[in-house]
Amino acid sequence: xxxxxxxxxxxxxxxxxxxxxxxxxxxxxxxxxxxxxxxxxxxxxxxxxxxxxxxxxxxxxxxxxxxxxxxxxxxxxxxxxxxxxxxxxxxxxxxxxxxxxxxxxxxxxxxxxxxxxxxxxxxxxxxxxxxxxxxxxxxxxxxxxxxxxxxxxxxxxxxxxxxxxxxxxxxxxxxxxxxxxxxxxxxxxxxxxxxxxxxxxxxxxxxxxxxxxxxxxxxxxxxxxxxxxxxxxxxxxxxxxxxxxxxxxxxxxxxxxxxxxxxxxxxxxxxxxxxxxxxxxxxxxxxxxxxxxxxxxxxxxxxxxxxxxxxxxxxxxxxxxxxxxxxxxxxxxxxxxxxxxxxxxxxxxxxxxxxxxxxxxxxxxxxxxxxxxxxxxxxxxxxxxxxxxxxxxxxxxxxxxxxxxxxxxxxxxxxxxxxxxxxxxxxxxxxxxxxxxxxxxxxxxxxxxxxxxxxxxxxxxxxxxxxxxxxxxxxxxxxxxxxxxxxxxxxxxxxxxxxxxxxxxxxxxxxxxxxxxxxxxxxxxxxxxxxxxxxxxxxxxxxxxxxxxxxxxxxxx
Numbered sequence: 001x002x003x004x005x006x007x008x009x010x011x012x013x014x015x016x017x018x019x020x021x022x023x024x025x026x027x028x029x030x031x032x033x034x035x036x037x038x039x040x041x042x043x044x045x046x047x048x049x050x051x052x053x054x055x056x057x058x059x060x061x062x063x064x065x066x067x068x069x070x071x072x073x074x075x076x077x078x079x080x081x082x083x084x085x086x087x088x089x090x091x092x093x094x095x096x097x098x099x100x101x102x103x104x105x106x107x108x109x110x111x112x113x114x115x116x117x118x119x120x121x122x123x124x125x126x127x128x129x130x131x132x133x134x135x136x137x138x139x140x141x142x143x144x145x146x147x148x149x150x151x152x153x154x155x156x157x158x159x160x161x162x163x164x165x166x167x168x169x170x171x172x173x174x175x176x177x178x179x180x181x182x183x184x185x186x187x188x189x190x191x192x193x194x195x196x197x198x199x200x201x202x203x204x205x206x207x208x209x210x211x212x213x214x215x216x217x218x219x220x221x222x223x224x225x226x227x228x229x230x231x232x233x234x235x236x237x238x239x240x241x242x243x244x245x246x247x248x249x250x251x252x253x254x255x256x257x258x259x260x261x262x263x264x265x266x267x268x269x270x271x272x273x274x275x276x277x278x279x280x281x282x283x284x285x286x287x288x289x290x291x292x293x294x295x296x297x298x299x300x301x302x303x304x305x306x307x308x309x310x311x312x313x314x315x316x317x318x319x320x321x322x323x324x325x326x327x328x329x330x331x332x333x334x335x336x337x338x339x340x341x342x343x344x345x346x347x348x349x350x351x352x353x354x355x356x357x358x359x360x361x362x363x364x365x366x367x368x369x370x371x372x373x374x375x376x377x378x379x380x381x382x383x384x385x386x387x388x389x390x391x392x393x394x395x396x397x398x399x400x401x402x403x404x405x406x407x408x409x410x411x412x413x414x415x416x417x418x419x420x421x422x423x424x425x426x427x428x429x430x431x432x433x434x435x436x437x438x439x440x441x442x443x444x445x446x447x448x449x450x451x452x453x454x455x456x457x458x459x460x461x462x463x464x465x466x467x468x469x470x471x472x473x474x475x476x477x478x479x480x481x482x483x484x485x486x487x488x489x490x491x492x493x494x495x496x497x498x499x500x501x502x503x504x505x506x507x508x509x510x511x512x513x514x515x516x517x518x519x520x521x522x523x524x525x526x527x528x529x530x531x532x533x534x535x536x537x538x539x540x541x542x543x544x545x546x547x548x549x550x551x552x553x554x555x556x557x
Contacts, residue, residue, distance in 0.1 A: 010034040011041035012056035081121040241274040303388040350448035350519035361518035366415035412550040432527035433549035446510040448519025506545040
């Protein structure tokens with residue numbers, strides 16, 4: 001695709017900078033539209049076909065977070081590549097990437113480097129679109145192959161009937177054979193694509209069911225999660241700001257007169273952030289004591305049933321070491337017969353107690369295949385996912401509690417699950433469904449099991465992790481059982497602020513990611529105002545919560 005057919009959107013409040021960017025992009029052969037405000041830019045992006053957005057903004061500005069969330073969170077604009085132009089160093093650039101930007105460039109930027117980054121992002125966008133097109137063609141090919149197979153069977157029957165009725169109709173018979181050969185050719189052409197699609201579907205299952213089985217992979221994920229948790233921990237932030245404040249004081253004492261004003265301003269900003277962290281940390285500690293015992297880890301084990309016979313998908317066999325038998329390509333062998341273990345995929349999420357034996361979570365946690373594009377190829381091959389086991393694990397509990405789906409919301413990504421929790425004496429979380437309970441700019445606390453098992457293991461010592469992984473062999477169920485035995489099940493708590501309150505969602509910046517879905521969002525009054533249901537990307541970013549009022553129909557007696 002040539003540059004002339006690429007449309008770029010520029011959003012920059014500074015007129016001189018905006019004009020410079022527009023001139024640079026046009027000089028490179030791109031079509032460019034420039035706007036001073038993010039609202040105007042977002043409207044243009046939704047109404048027109050835009051390939052890439054150049055957004056100049058301060059990463060500390062909540063409006064910047066909202067803009068990225070709006071772009072990446074909407075189906076109509078999610079494919080737009082975003083390059084953020086901002087001030088700051090590595091920390092600011094890392095934060096921007098967590099918020100959903102595809103690339104970040106610190107000011108002042110060089111024209112040659114910016115153009116190179118634009119080209120890279122456009123190439124990546126084009127590659128993704130080509131892959132999506134190939135997938136669409138493969139789907140169509142499979143349908144044609146199935147149709148061709150049916151038509152071939154009909155044609156063969158017609159040929160036999162034609163012979164029995166009139167042997168002299170040579171022309172008609174020849175024509176039928178010609179049609180049969182043509183259709184057979186079509187079948188051979190598209191059957192390869194259909195076979196590839198089938199293999200791709202089983203490859204998805206293989207990836208899901210063995211996701212936590214590789215011990216080395218689990219250890220790597222745990223170490224990565226530990227590093228991320230250290231950066232998101234309020235205590236770590238507090239220590240960093242204290243060190244920064246002390247460093248600024250030292251600089252002021254030895255600075256020249258021209259630098260003192262600027263340093264004093266930085267010191268005031270640092271102390272203000274430190275004061276806020278100290279205040280919010282106290283609130284967070286109160287919430288942990290009151291609410292954390294009622295926030296559970298939900299483990300959903302999914303099996304796959306043949307749509308016709310309703311028989312579960314099984315391994316073709318097991319090796320003496322307990323590993324699935326594999327084909328010549330190294331993929332596990334699956335079948336519907338035999339006595340080998342069933343194939344299971346494991347998913348984790350969060351829930352919290354809202355009544356007697358009732359737990360509120362997300363629809364996509366209770367039914368992990370709901371709106372799961374990754375599993376679409378599996379469904380297309382005649383397999384239906386089904387819940388084999390669903391278990392809730394609470395902090396300090398001696399065992400997990402079997403639970404099942406009670407209700408699914410028709411309005412939002414919410415579900416109510418239930419189980420016998422009579423032996424578990426835990427408080428019911430207080431809910432505030434009022435619209436005024438969530439106010440833009442106010443502090444917010446998020447509880448959940450973000451990153452699932454990796455984050456729980458990350459908070460254990462290195463020796464404990466090694467022992468757990470070795471004992472469990474990487475099996476998710478055995479890992480959870482060992483975590484329960486060691487009393488290591490407890491939710492992660494992160495702090496942030498409400499960015500925006502929309503009719504159907506709350507936008508906030510408290511860090512979370514996969515696994516944190518279904519967790520409660522608590523306001524400064526200590527009441528649940530929402531339920532986490534979506535993140536833009538990675539561990540962090542602008543995240544989304546379902547307003548708690550959408551749960552009211554599920555909670556009626």
